[in-house]
Amino acid sequence: MTKRGFKTKEEAQAGRARGHEKAKNFARIIGLPSDYKNDPSAKKDVIDKAGDSHSLKSGKKKWQIFLYSRKRVSTDPGFKTFNGFGKLLTNLLDAFPETYEEYYNNKRSAKDNLKLAQKELANKLLSGKDYIEGFFSKAMFNSGEVNYLTVYGEDDKKYHIFHQKDVLKLLTDNLSIENSIARTSNQTDCQKTLFKLNGKNFAEIEVRNEKRHYREIRFNMMAQMAYNLFKTIDLAPKIMFNDKVYVYGQAKKKFKG
Numbered sequence: 001m002t003k004r005g006f007k008t009k010e011e012a013q014a015g016r017a018r019g020h021e022k023a024k025n026f027a028r029i030i031g032l033p034s035d036y037k038n039d040p041s042a043k044k045d046v047i048d049k050a051g052d053s054h055s056l057k058s059g060k061k062k063w064q065i066f067l068y069s070r071k072r073v074s075t076d077p078g079f080k081t082f083n084g085f086g087k088l089l090t091n092l093l094d095a096f097p098e099t100y101e102e103y104y105n106n107k108r109s110a111k112d113n114l115k116l117a118q119k120e121l122a123n124k125l126l127s128g129k130d131y132i133e134g135f136f137s138k139a140m141f142n143s144g145e146v147n148y149l150t151v152y153g154e155d156d157k158k159y160h161i162f163h164q165k166d167v168l169k170l171l172t173d174n175l176s177i178e179n180s181i182a183r184t185s186n187q188t189d190c191q192k193t194l195f196k197l198n199g200k201n202f203a204e205i206e207v208r209n210e211k212r213h214y215r216e217i218r219f220n221m222m223a224q225m226a227y228n229l230f231k232t233i234d235l236a237p238k239i240m241f242n243d244k245v246y247v248y249g250q251a252k253k254k255f256k257g
Helices: 009-029 070-075 085-094 100-105 107-126 129-141 164-174 223-231
Strands: 053-057 062-069 148-152 159-163 176-179 193-197 200-208 216-222 238-240 245-247
Touching (some): 062 070, 062 129, 062 223, 107 129, 107 200, 159 164, 159 223
Parallel strands (some): 159 245
Antiparallel strands (some): 193 200
8 A cells, every 4th residue: 555755744644544445436337245354564565355355546646656674674684685685675775874873973874884884775676678578577566466456546546456567567677777876065975876757757766864864765656647657558448347446468367346
């Protein structure tokens, strides 16, 4: 379900509640009981009658694909076995000292360290499309454990189902990668790794350094851009469940409701 970079604990709780309610509504629409099965830790927001899992996203601004601590990144089996990718992500976090107080007293050193780590990460992704596909597969679908990306359209109030293979191919074929560029004298280059679509920021890997979320790696995606891109998978989607669910591409053959 969708998570955002909320400013307060109360906003975060309200956001999670909205996301959970959209997942419950989708489950009811496709014929599941109100106590449908889910596994949020594995991105399985809804498991349908066929036993296939859906990661549900909603919202107009950004989708937070993940927000991980150092322990989460360094111990995750998927990242550890993905050609050293876990180490590259851990390096982003290790650019910062262990405590927020140390960072606060010497922000320049951390930013310089992060610059090197983000450049290494971008270079790895640029070394082959397999790395781009592998990263998105892990980040969005837990390396194939999740079958579908299901998006709640804020504009039409419908649920749009995309098969993970179609999503991965679209992302791999259409996105370019580069590091961020400082826009002012107070900023530092390469503080983020950016995925771009037609020259515009589509997704970003960054490190949160606020006191409340210190040394956490966040992967965000621009919601409306992603939603619009994924709908190009199929210009004639299959309409199901009284016009409430639209099914695209390979999902047409596999999703039965």
